[in-house]
Amino acid sequence: MSRTLISFVLTASSLAVLFSPTLAQGISIKEAARMLPDRVGELRAQGPADEGEFGLSETSEDFGVLSRARRLYVSPGGETFKVTLFKTRTDSGAFSLLTHVAPNHPSSSIESGEVGTASVSSPGGVFFFKGPAAVEVLTATESASNDALLLEVGRLIAEGLDAGEGGVPVLALHLPDWEEVQGQVDYAVTLPVLKAQVGGEPVFEAVSFEGGAEAATASYGDGRLVVVEFTTPQYATDNDARVTQRIDELRAAGESVPAAYRRVGNYAVFVFGAADGQRAATLIDQVKYEKDVRWLGRNPHEQAMRERFLTTTMGGVVLTTLKATGMAILLCLGVGGLFGGFIFLRRRARSAASEVYTDAGGMLRLDIEDVNSRHVRPGRLIDGGVKK
Numbered sequence: 001m002s003r004t005l006i007s008f009v010l011t012a013s014s015l016a017v018l019f020s021p022t023l024a025q026g027i028s029i030k031e032a033a034r035m036l037p038d039r040v041g042e043l044r045a046q047g048p049a050d051e052g053e054f055g056l057s058e059t060s061e062d063f064g065v066l067s068r069a070r071r072l073y074v075s076p077g078g079e080t081f082k083v084t085l086f087k088t089r090t091d092s093g094a095f096s097l098l099t100h101v102a103p104n105h106p107s108s109s110i111e112s113g114e115v116g117t118a119s120v121s122s123p124g125g126v127f128f129f130k131g132p133a134a135v136e137v138l139t140a141t142e143s144a145s146n147d148a149l150l151l152e153v154g155r156l157i158a159e160g161l162d163a164g165e166g167g168v169p170v171l172a173l174h175l176p177d178w179e180e181v182q183g184q185v186d187y188a189v190t191l192p193v194l195k196a197q198v199g200g201e202p203v204f205e206a207v208s209f210e211g212g213a214e215a216a217t218a219s220y221g222d223g224r225l226v227v228v229e230f231t232t233p234q235y236a237t238d239n240d241a242r243v244t245q246r247i248d249e250l251r252a253a254g255e256s257v258p259a260a261y262r263r264v265g266n267y268a269v270f271v272f273g274a275a276d277g278q279r280a281a282t283l284i285d286q287v288k289y290e291k292d293v294r295w296l297g298r299n300p301h302e303q304a305m306r307e308r309f310l311t312t313t314m315g316g317v318v319l320t321t322l323k324a325t326g327m328a329i330l331l332c333l334g335v336g337g338l339f340g341g342f343i344f345l346r347r348r349a350r351s352a353a354s355e356v357y358t359d360a361g362g363m364l365r366l367d368i369e370d371v372n373s374r375h376v377r378p379g380r381l382i383d384g385g386v387k388k
Helices: 003-018 030-034 058-062 091-104 147-159 178-184 191-198 202-206 233-252 277-285 302-353
Strands: 043-045 065-074 080-088 118-122 125-130 133-139 186-188 214-220 223-229 260-264 267-272
Touching: 030 065, 030 080, 058 065, 080 091, 080 147, 091 118, 091 125, 091 133, 091 186, 118 147, 125 147, 133 147, 178 214, 186 191, 191 202, 191 214, 191 223, 202 233, 223 277, 233 260, 233 267, 260 277, 267 277
Parallel strands: none
Antiparallel strands: 043 065, 065 080, 080 133, 118 125, 125 133, 186 214, 214 223, 223 267, 260 267
């Protein structure tokens, strides 16, 4: 059996378990079908979109899947590609689905920006997400092995999709050393998925995803870090109280408990499997909660924020103007003082170097007795008043 066929079987088997033949109530193919165009580059669609060999089941709620459709595309060279698109409620749901499928591509890890927002690929198949859509592209022709064309098909489909928030969920980015662990991170938007990812730890019996909580997990050495984000401080407080109580109960009963647990902002942070409690605590120390407030409509404080912005801006302009004016005045005074002092010293030096006649014992004597007289006696003038 070829590597392509093996990859196809693994992926199809996983999704077949996830999506049983029974179509879930309220879920259709229409919305997803509209997102699969008739042409993708030089590829043409082979017939309309359909549900494929397996439909959606109630387990699709674990990832917030709203719609699913499959369509076949044929290249000019005769290669056939099977494209399956899952439309989810949120970007986080699509990313969660990607991390769920990733283990079926053991030859590759999750990569950002290769295809769509993030993707995972293996010979004969690529799975990516972009915005609230997760897409699987498989080579349906067993003899085909053009993985470069496969990736190009994925990129062309991704170009026509809504970018959503334009990136990986923020919670995943808050995992310590995200760049190093992004290839094997797991993400969950429902509690059943989180339990499956961490092996059904009993402490999660006290955790509720009410209100839209999400979770990100990754392995660090011998420990596994789990960060659950709650949407409000109240949800975080209630869950923290239940988790703390549950840990005490499990410890008293001699059952498995987390190596470390702590509430960080609206996060509930767990470390499982770590042999060293100090290392587990250090790992939790690296998790930082950054508050992100978003209004589901018009911000009621918008006017106050604008006034504060204008006040701050105008205050800054006035302060900058005063500073500039003061600097200009100081510069003018400084330059004027330098030039004035230079001229004064130069004239003083020139005056000291020249011989000046005086009959006042070295002092300057002004003879102004006859200034107001109409008749000036020539004898009082130098050279006797003789005109030359």
